[in-house]
Amino acid sequence: MMMRGPQHQQDDLTTTMPYHLTDQLAENSTGKGFLSIILLLFVTVAGSSAWADEDTGADTGAVPETPQVRDAYARAVPPGQQNSAAFMHISNPGHQTMALVAAESSVARVVELHTHVQEDGMMKMRRVERIELPPATEVVLQPGGLHLMLIGLKQPLAPGDPVDLHLVFDTGKTIDITADTRTIMPAQRMHHNGQDH
Ligand SMILES: [Cu+2]
Known part of the structure; x- marks a missing residue:
């Protein structure tokens, strides 16, 4: 798992993570490293989508909201x-x-x-x-x-x-x-x- 190239991590995240994450954590210490990568990916994804929402909001908020x-x-x-x-x-x-x-x-x-x-x-x-x-x-x-x-x-x-x-x-x-x-x-x-x- 850890030896794969970065290009495969996205596949792991979407296809195998939900089924194997608990086993990995229980079996060995590499599970922690795996979890860290997963969390990092989640944070990155969440962060970028938040930016996207903010940009959209800024576009529609061009009209002043002051009564x-x-x-x-x-x-x-x-x-x-x-x-x-x-x-x-x-x-x-x-x-x-x-x-x-x-x-x-x-x-x-x-x-x-x-x-x-x-x-x-x-x-x-x-x-x-x-x-x-x-x-x-x-x-x-x-x-x-x-x-x-x-x-x-x-x-x-x-x-x-x-x-x-x-x-x-x-x-x-x-x-x-x-x-x-x-x-x-x-x-x-x-x-x-x-x-x-
Ligand atoms: Cu009155």
Whole structure:
């Protein structure tokens, strides 16, 4: 076995190895050498296929996977109001679904991801773990729908005030944006715990 030329090792690997490997190991010390060669071959093969996969991935990943945010704005609220909300358009130019999973802002103690659901004939807010962003799609966060809930405001939000937002995506990507505070007249009044969002 060990005396054969290198050109025969591939044949041994594919045809005889599974049947003779255990016998070789049990019988003599050359089995260890044989095993080392087999392992080396496996490592080499595994390594080269991993490279191939990586190259393929790089080819299809030419489009930037960074989500794009536009038209970000926050709802102006009178002084003393505890909470507000922020809205925006988020698009995913990539090939794979990603998700917004967290957000922070210096103007609020906590920022949560919220949606609205119809329940017992009323629109109610629900916290969600993530906002899915399908590939090549723009998801709209808007009054009455998905929004970022600004909880525990540290300052009043008057029209024109900038609201910084730190967005965290499940890909590990983060984006820092500045939303513009606007007066938002509710097209339809939606009450949830006495507040509009
Ligand atoms: Cu909310």
